[in-house]
Amino acid sequence: MKLTVVGGGSTYTPELVDGFARLRDTLPIEELVLVDPAADRLELVGGLARRIFARQGHPGRIVTTGDLDRGVEGADAVLLQLRVGGQAARERDETWPLECGCVGQETTGAGGLAKALRTVPVVLDIAERVRRTNPDAWIIDFTNPVGIVTRALLGAGHKAVGLCNVAIGLQRKFAAHLGVAPAEVHLDHVGLNHLTWETGVRLGGPAGEDVLPKLLADHGELIAADLRLPRPVLDRLGVVPSYYLRYYYAHDEVVRELGTKPSRAAEVAAMERELLEMYAEPALDEKPALLARRGGAFYSEAAVDLAASLLGDGGSPxxxxxxxxxxxxxxxxxxxxxxxxxxxxxxxxxxLPVPTVDPLYAGLMANVTAYEDLALDAALRGGRDRVFRALLSHPLIGQYAYAEALTDRLLAHNREHLAWA
Incomplete structure (x- = not known):
């Protein structure tokens, strides 16, 4: 089995490689190819990846290359984890929306639209090259905004599934609260990427007992603190929203907070510099503890599970x-x-079938889906008016003066990445 990671020079990659090594019986990889145009960074990450495999006794071969076509040729699955424009673009996405009084975040709102505009054309080009070399390969997208990118891939006829680590993170936390193995916890998880709610927490599978009411009664304070939402909000909702819902449920509070501290992009960039120094140490042969603060918790377990199921070698049902x-x-x-x-x-x-969704969540889902329609149209066809329409439709923006100002800033900060601008 050959698996290719596009964006393999990411500091995330050792987390993924550690999962491949630990879970090799679930996903028996013979060749792992890390593709990235940043040669120096790729060699640091690739060197650590080989040492992780060696330490854990994994017999697979790890190849690093900057040649995308060579990297994806013959791959059974291609995992996408790229960031067009790097952390510098993320830093801008998280700052210029704040100038207009709107949330600055890399996957939702105006910053999320900027990322979609930069990312969709690049991902579609990669997918076409995968299809030319191996039309049977599965594409697993971990690249944000996952919902819009996956929709672009499916719309172009690619064999693609999108992956996010929010659900698996909640599953692990709920299992710890309940004192059971994670595999025993089945989430009634519904929504769009980064706009989801846990409407049930079942033990043993889709037909198992729903213990969400007990979970909220016994552990509501901890869950609320983790989401940074007031406990009474969870009690009134009776569900567990993802932490991204705080951008909607406490928008103005979040904007005030973001204006008083360094951006997350700046924090991550500093961590990445430190991580790359660690990766350069020849004695390091396991993922460092600092990587847990970088983000992407349990990403490797979710990716292994999904790839194993798609390739017919196991995985959770x-x-x-x-x-x-x-x-x-x-x-x-x-x-x-x-x-x-x-x-x-x-x-x-x-x-799986989903019970009737409360209008409180269905309405917001429908609104954001309409935004995603317009965002994808702008990403595929370009044009200032399409960008403006997408911004105006977003529930975190929704006012024409904001949409005008944000359109100007988005285009000014992203012209180098937008062929039509």
């Missing part, structure tokens, strides 16, 4: 993924990409 809606959520278009529990196998991901 049900997984939270980003896939086509079809008729799962009847209030959304069939071609929308939703994030839900799905049965995953060699033929792809089939969403």
């Amino acid at each position: 049900y997984q939270v993924v980003n896939t086509r809606n079809g008729g799962t959520l009847p209030f959304l278009p069939a071609d929308a990409v939703i994030e839900v529990q799905a049965a995953v196998g060699p033929d792809g991901a089939v969403p």
Whole structure:
């Protein structure tokens, strides 16, 4: 089995490699190819990756290359984890929206749109090159904004599934609260990427007992603190929203906070410099503890599980993924990409049935889906008016004066990445 990671020079990669090494019985990789144009960085990450495999006795071969076509040729699955423009672009995404009184964040709001505009054309080019060399390969997208990117891939006819680590992170935390193994916890997870709610927490599988009320009663304070939302909000909702919902439920509070501290991008950039220094140490043969603060917790477990199921070599029968809606959520278009529990196998991901969704969540999902429609249109066809329409439609913006000012700033900060600008 050959698996290729595009963006393999990321400081995330040792987390992924550690999972491949530990879970080799689930996903028996013979060749792992790390593709990245940043040669110096790639060699540091690749060297550590080989040492991790050696330490854990993994027999697989690790190849590093800057040649995308060579890297994806013959791959059974291609995992995308790239960041167009690097941390410098992320820093801008997180700062210029604040000038207009809007959330500055890399996956939602105006910053998320900027990232989508930069990313979608690049990802579609990569996917076409994968299709030319190996049309049977699965594409697993971990590149944000996952929902929009996955929708672009599916719309172009690619074999693609989107992956996010929010659900697996909550599953692990809930399992710890309940004192059970993570595999025993099945989430009734519904929404769009970075716009999700846990409406049930079941023990043993989709038909298991729902222990969410008990979980909130016994551990609500800890869960609320982790989400940085007031406990009474969780009690009134009766569900657990993802931490990204704080951008919607406490927008003005978040904007004030973001204006008083360094951006997350600046923090991550500093961590990455330190991590790369660690990776250069020949004696290091395991992922460093600092990597846990970088983000992407349990990413490797989720990626191994998904790849194993898609390639027919194992994996959990049900997984939270980003896939086509079809008729799962009847209030959304069939071609929308939703994030839900799905049965995953060699033929792809089939969403499990979802009970009727409370209008409180359905309305916000429908609004953000409409924004994603317009965002993808802007990413595929370009044009200032399309950018403005997407921004105006977003529930975190929604005022024409803000949308005008944000459009100007988005274009000014991203011209080098937008062929049409």
